[in-house]
Amino acid sequence: MFRFIFNRILQSVVVIFIVVTITFFMVRLAPGDPFSSERRIPDYIQQRILEHYGLDRPAVEQYWRYLQGAAPKRFRPDKLFTEDPLLNAFGIDLGPSYTSARTVNQIIAETFPVSFELGAWALLIAILFGVSAGMTASVFRNTALDYVPMSVAMAGICLPTFVMGPILALIFGVWLGWFNVSGWFVPADRVLPAVTLGLVYAAVIARITRGGMLEILSQDFIRTAQAKGVPYGKIIFKHTLRGGLLPVVTYMGPALAGVISGSFVVETIFQIPGLGRQFVQSAFNRDYFLVLGTVSVYAVLITLANLTVDIVQVILNPRLRFED
Amino acid sequence: MIRLGRIDFRGCVALAAALLAGCGGGIPDVEEATAQGVLLKGNGSEPKTLDPQVATGVTENKIISSLIEGLIAYHPTDDELPEPGVAERWEPNEDYSEWTFFLREDALWSNGDPVTAHDFVWSYERMLTPEFGAEYVEMLYSMENAEEFHRGELTDFSAVGVEALDERTLRIRLVGPTPFFLGMLKHYAWYPVHPPTVEAYGTGRLDRSSPWTLQGRFVGNGPFVLEEWRVNQYIRVTKSPTYWDRDRVRLNEIYFMAIEDVNTEQRMYASGRLHVTNTVPSNDISNLRRTRPDELRLEPYLGTYFYRFNTTRPPFDDARVRRALAMSMDREAIVNRVTLGDQTPAYAFVPPGFDDFPRRRLVAHDPEAARRLLAEAGFPEGHGFPRKFLLFNTLEDHRKIAEAVVSMWNRELGIDFQLENKEWRVYLEAQSQLDFDLSRAGWIGDYMDPITFLELWTSDNGNNNTGWSNERYDELIRKAFRSETQEEHYAALIEAEEILMEAMPVIPVYHYNRIYLIRPEVRGWNPKLLDNRPYKYLYLE
Numbered sequence: 001m002f003r004f005i006f007n008r009i010l011q012s013v014v015v016i017f018i019v020v021t022i023t024f025f026m027v028r029l030a031p032g033d034p035f036s037s038e039r040r041i042p043d044y045i046q047q048r049i050l051e052h053y054g055l056d057r058p059a060v061e062q063y064w065r066y067l068q069g070a071a072p073k074r075f076r077p078d079k080l081f082t083e084d085p086l087l088n089a090f091g092i093d094l095g096p097s098y099t100s101a102r103t104v105n106q107i108i109a110e111t112f113p114v115s116f117e118l119g120a121w122a123l124l125i126a127i128l129f130g131v132s133a134g135m136t137a138s139v140f141r142n143t144a145l146d147y148v149p150m151s152v153a154m155a156g157i158c159l160p161t162f163v164m165g166p167i168l169a170l171i172f173g174v175w176l177g178w179f180n181v182s183g184w185f186v187p188a189d190r191v192l193p194a195v196t197l198g199l200v201y202a203a204v205i206a207r208i209t210r211g212g213m214l215e216i217l218s219q220d221f222i223r224t225a226q227a228k229g230v231p232y233g234k235i236i237f238k239h240t241l242r243g244g245l246l247p248v249v250t251y252m253g254p255a256l257a258g259v260i261s262g263s264f265v266v267e268t269i270f271q272i273p274g275l276g277r278q279f280v281q282s283a284f285n286r287d288y289f290l291v292l293g294t295v296s297v298y299a300v301l302i303t304l305a306n307l308t309v310d311i312v313q314v315i316l317n318p319r320l321r322f323e324d
Numbered sequence: 325m326i327r328l329g330r331i332d333f334r335g336c337v338a339l340a341a342a343l344l345a346g347c348g349g350g351i352p353d354v355e356e357a358t359a360q361g362v363l364l365k366g367n368g369s370e371p372k373t374l375d376p377q378v379a380t381g382v383t384e385n386k387i388i389s390s391l392i393e394g395l396i397a398y399h400p401t402d403d404e405l406p407e408p409g410v411a412e413r414w415e416p417n418e419d420y421s422e423w424t425f426f427l428r429e430d431a432l433w434s435n436g437d438p439v440t441a442h443d444f445v446w447s448y449e450r451m452l453t454p455e456f457g458a459e460y461v462e463m464l465y466s467m468e469n470a471e472e473f474h475r476g477e478l479t480d481f482s483a484v485g486v487e488a489l490d491e492r493t494l495r496i497r498l499v500g501p502t503p504f505f506l507g508m509l510k511h512y513a514w515y516p517v518h519p520p521t522v523e524a525y526g527t528g529r530l531d532r533s534s535p536w537t538l539q540g541r542f543v544g545n546g547p548f549v550l551e552e553w554r555v556n557q558y559i560r561v562t563k564s565p566t567y568w569d570r571d572r573v574r575l576n577e578i579y580f581m582a583i584e585d586v587n588t589e590q591r592m593y594a595s596g597r598l599h600v601t602n603t604v605p606s607n608d609i610s611n612l613r614r615t616r617p618d619e620l621r622l623e624p625y626l627g628t629y630f631y632r633f634n635t636t637r638p639p640f641d642d643a644r645v646r647r648a649l650a651m652s653m654d655r656e657a658i659v660n661r662v663t664l665g666d667q668t669p670a671y672a673f674v675p676p677g678f679d680d681f682p683r684r685r686l687v688a689h690d691p692e693a694a695r696r697l698l699a700e701a702g703f704p705e706g707h708g709f710p711r712k713f714l715l716f717n718t719l720e721d722h723r724k725i726a727e728a729v730v731s732m733w734n735r736e737l738g739i740d741f742q743l744e745n746k747e748w749r750v751y752l753e754a755q756s757q758l759d760f761d762l763s764r765a766g767w768i769g770d771y772m773d774p775i776t777f778l779e780l781w782t783s784d785n786g787n788n789n790t791g792w793s794n795e796r797y798d799e800l801i802r803k804a805f806r807s808e809t810q811e812e813h814y815a816a817l818i819e820a821e822e823i824l825m826e827a828m829p830v831i832p833v834y835h836y837n838r839i840y841l842i843r844p845e846v847r848g849w850n851p852k853l854l855d856n857r858p859y860k861y862l863y864l865e
Contacts, residue, residue: 032749040786048457181591273556
């Protein structure tokens with residue numbers, strides 16, 4: 001198992017390196033430059049700005065310098081909760097941002113926890129609602145308790161967050177006044193964005209759970225259990241759920257990636273100071289280092305999520321082994 | 325028992341609410357804020373910097389002008405009048421080429437240091453130092469030798485026309501007579517910065533990404549001080565205890581809320597979280613006219629929406645073709661049926677609002693004459709007119725206007741245009757490299773003088789981007805920059821605008837309006853052409 005994990009981590013490092021490299025050159029190939037504005041800056045002033053950020057140097061040299069800065073150089077877990085954890089704990093310097101008085105390190109340190117928290121709430125909602133709806137539907141197959149949750153789930157999948165978000169904000173924020181329409185200040189501010197973001201995944205999870213459960217329920221060992229007179233609740237929760245949830249676990253990898261990187265829309269609608277907005281805005285602004293920084297964070301996160309999913313799968317499913 | 329239960333329940337709710345509010349430090353709603361003298365203002369996207377010498381945007385300006393004050397301040401009602409700022413009085417010489425400013429004794433930085441003439445000299449040197457790379461540095465080129473110093477042709481800053489005669493007397497020598505100089509001085513490029521603070525952070529004086537502007541470090545001299553900066557949430561400023569005119573300042577705090585999405589801003593306003601919005605979604609204007617007629621403001625803004633030709637590409641190298649397109653555009657229809665915000669149809673390039681500058685119709689809506697011109701140019705009824713592209717940056721509002729205009733040209737002149745939208749930075753690049761046929765653009769005045777609109781079209785101006793040039797025009801603009809009197813200055817500009825509209829390298833479409841919502845509690849908020857708010861005059865009731 002440790003060999004498996006070690007190998008997978010090695011693979012992840014290679015993947016992240018490739019992602020950073022491709023992003024580095026792609027973002028520079030994109031048309032438009034970071035310092036253009038409606039009022040045009042004379043070329044000799046632009047030249048000074050490029051020099052300030054080292055952008056006048058050859059791309060390969062910039063790349064090398066970036067890698068030197070971005071490579072982790074130490075590991076000091078005790079410094080994780082300082083002002084600049086990336087630099088203090090890992091020795092990572094992701095460079096300046098062209099559109100902020102803060103460095104990329106600072107921006108990530110400030111915004112990542114927010115997006116992470118939002119994503120965690122959203123996933124929690126998705127799992128709670130999705131799994132219970134899917135289980136209900138599979139147990140009461142072909143009854144109203146199946147059709148209603150599954151129709152709602154279908155609608156949930158079809159309604160994009162940029163439609164769902166404003167509707168929820170309008171109903172619960174403007175009309176009923178239960179929640180703030182935007183912001184990230186009080187705990188109640190978490191509710192609407194997390195529900196908006198979580199509902200889509202809840203819907204998908206509900207459908208996957210239902211499918212997985214039905215497959216297990218039709219298998220022989222369940223019939224055997226029923227014949228032996230095992231209580232129905234025990235059959236569902238003990239024998240069916242474990243196998244029935246396997247597809248959901250597989251889905252958690254992509255879902256986590258989606259929740260975290262897809263939070264841009266929700267963050268914009270609800271005015272949340274998260275990483276998703278930085279990610280998209282930096283691309284619009286051609287804020288090269290910030291694009292690279294956010295992409296790297298997502299790359300690390302997604303590889304970690306996939307690794308975790310792989311491990312959990314093997315633990316849940318005895319038919320799988322840790323193999324390279 | 326029942327009564328007790330109810331009280332307990334309420335107590336619990338109150339306690340929970342207090343806990344919830346306490347742990348996040350929530351923002352007050354408008355009622356609470358009004359009672360506390362706190363203004364909640366929607367301010368558009370997150371500001372990039374609060375360093376006045378690095379900033380370039382309207383968003384930044386709205387915050388910086390509460391934190392820093394220049395020699396001349398914003399007048400509460402009339403943008404054309406100078407209001408004493410750090411300078412309590414000033415004296416121009418006879419031909420307005422040399423100005424002496426007398427700084428007030430009680431002008432202090434927020435750390436207690438006096439604001440001196442040396443601070444201004446130091447600030448202007450920082451701005452003009454080539455390595456610093458200030459984007460708005462051209463504003464300072466009106467000082468003698470400033471451009472030479474900035475271009476590196478001169479290395480001794482003492483030759484530049486700014487000098488501290490003593491602690492409280494500043495003399496500025498200009499390249500020539502500039503009667504409108506006081507208007508320019510209101511621009512934030514002329515604001516001072518606090519030298520010891522700037523020196524203390526980053527790599528010092530010339531670090532354009534220096535973190536001196538962050539919360540807890542910022543030192544300014546304006547009516548408010550920076551209290552809190554929460555990225556992508558808000559910037560909170562509080563009344564300054566050291567500001568010279570502090571007795572006049574009536575607001576205790578201002579929240580500048582960073583709100584990216586106009587629809588989110590709209591919902592915040594509707595739910596009582598903002599006193600005043602930055603803007604209004606254009607789709608909502610008609611609805612708001614009915615539902616919030618007293619709160620919706622549609623006020624003239626010193627700016628022009630226009631189309632620019634690439635005059636290096638045929639057939640737009642022919643002034644007759646350009647005029648024909650301009651004359652067949654029905655601006656009334658665009659304003660009344662497309663933009664819907666009471667904008668002023670533009671029949672000249674300079675927007676209305678200058679007291680002594682005449683408003684004229686230099687381009688008429690005359691499709692008949694337009695057809696004749698086009699026929700003269702060799703395209704009778706549009707026959708043989710090549711298929712050209714109309715470029716705009718990706719935004720629904722621009723598309724609507726472009727569609728209307730293109731259909732007008734098709735109906736009146738029989739010519740076809742293809743719409744082409746590009747992402748903002750790609751669009752900017754296409755414009756600056758003359759890689760377009762016809763392109764949408766806009767311009768907002770930097771200060772109150774028509775020259776900020778007309779200087780764009782001189783041969784060597786970086787914002788021209790049309791390929792058009794005219795010797796007489798260049799000469800008139802030069803003359804306008806050196807005029808000793810307002811009359812002479814305007815006479816040159818009036819003639820220049822006639823030349824511009826005759827050659828028509830740009831088609832003015834409409835003059836902008838500022839469209840926003842404001843609650844009745846906000847007082848002292850007057851329509852301003854440049855949308856400059858002297859916050860010290862605002863109050864809530």
